[in-house]
Amino acid sequence: MSLSFLVHTPRLWLVFLLSVSSATLATEWIDYPDDGTATLTHYTLPEGYIAACGCTGASTLYPTVAMSQYAYGSSTAYGPACGRCFNITLLNSYTGTPPFIPNVTKSVVVKVIDLCPVGGAGWCSATPDKPNPSGQYINFDLSWPSAGIPDDFFPSDEALYGYTDFGVWNVSYQSVDCLQNWAGAKHPAALGSVDDGSSACCPANPTVRVLACPHAHGSNLNVVCAASQGSANDTCPSFSDDNGIPPDTTTSDATSVIWGGSTPSFRHALLPLYSLFVLCFNCLGYLVG
Numbered sequence: 001m002s003l004s005f006l007v008h009t010p011r012l013w014l015v016f017l018l019s020v021s022s023a024t025l026a027t028e029w030i031d032y033p034d035d036g037t038a039t040l041t042h043y044t045l046p047e048g049y050i051a052a053c054g055c056t057g058a059s060t061l062y063p064t065v066a067m068s069q070y071a072y073g074s075s076t077a078y079g080p081a082c083g084r085c086f087n088i089t090l091l092n093s094y095t096g097t098p099p100f101i102p103n104v105t106k107s108v109v110v111k112v113i114d115l116c117p118v119g120g121a122g123w124c125s126a127t128p129d130k131p132n133p134s135g136q137y138i139n140f141d142l143s144w145p146s147a148g149i150p151d152d153f154f155p156s157d158e159a160l161y162g163y164t165d166f167g168v169w170n171v172s173y174q175s176v177d178c179l180q181n182w183a184g185a186k187h188p189a190a191l192g193s194v195d196d197g198s199s200a201c202c203p204a205n206p207t208v209r210v211l212a213c214p215h216a217h218g219s220n221l222n223v224v225c226a227a228s229q230g231s232a233n234d235t236c237p238s239f240s241d242d243n244g245i246p247p248d249t250t251t252s253d254a255t256s257v258i259w260g261g262s263t264p265s266f267r268h269a270l271l272p273l274y275s276l277f278v279l280c281f282n283c284l285g286y287l288v289g
Contacts, residue, residue: 028128029080029238030070030137034175038138040088041123041168042154045143051114053082053236054193054200059113062148062184066114066141068124068132074115077239081112083203085178086140090155093166094134100166102155108142109181113202116141123168134170148183178205201236 043066048057051066054077065086066072073079089107093100116124116139123139126132132139145151156164176182184190185205193202239245 029073030126030128032071032138035173036138037091037136037170037172038088038140039094039123039132039134039136039168040090040140040142040171042142042144044145045114047147050194050196052076053078053113053115053202054196055083055111055113055202056189056192056194058187058189059111059184059191059202060143060146061187062182062190063108063110063146064113064143064148065110066116066124066143067112068116068126068139068141069118070127071138072112072115074238075117075240075245076115077199078201078236079115079238079240080236082201082236083178083206084112085176085182085205086110086112087174087176087181088140088142089172091170091172094168094170095166096161100155100157100161104155106153106155108149108153109176109183110140110142111178111182111184114141114143134168136170138173140171140173199239201239203234203236206235 045051045060045064045066047060049060050057051060051064055064065088067081069075072081087107087109089105090102092102118125118127121133123132123134124141126137126139128137131137142149144153154165154169156166158164179185191204193200
């Protein structure tokens, strides 16, 4: 269909430009499986802190994590990962030579309440096209120490390695139902989000659809193989996509030369927005004139 009619209909032309710009600013996030492997780090989150998702402060009394940005699904505030629960199992340490393999299997069910920003070559730096230093596309940043996790959760061999905290672990994860598996599910104040208008989204139990194994045999026909994200009605959207905020992909030495000088380069995802502003001014001038 020809767009020539837009030239003679300035209001429609402006709507068209806004639609194109919004589509251009959409970000490609990591579409991770519900069960898989990842890396696990840990960070300090104050008790009662309201993190990126806007989950209640009481959620920090139980096991919680921040999720790497491109898996989290937003560069700020809430994303589709908010409120999801995962059963995380320690496999072996990433650091340490030789890698430490615990003789006791340790697992913890966590709830996603925070964002681990992308940046540099850190553990949360994975993008759809590039894994993190361990070759993984997901990093869970565990809030630890925590009232909801034993102090000795991370095993070690101090006599062999000379320290007790490896810092980074290779782990397996499984998506699980929060109300049935997360320790905070029995504490109503730990569920949901704070009353912060449009900047908070923390479902108590994002829909999990249980699938049966397609290749199960005999008495194992009903064995659970996977759990996948369900209804969008109880899953958070991407705040940054909805508000036109691209991920921060700048680097410390990113520059562009203009008129013989050096100036910090603009992020490419923002260029359509700048162009839109110019076009809007022109359109407004046309409408007023």
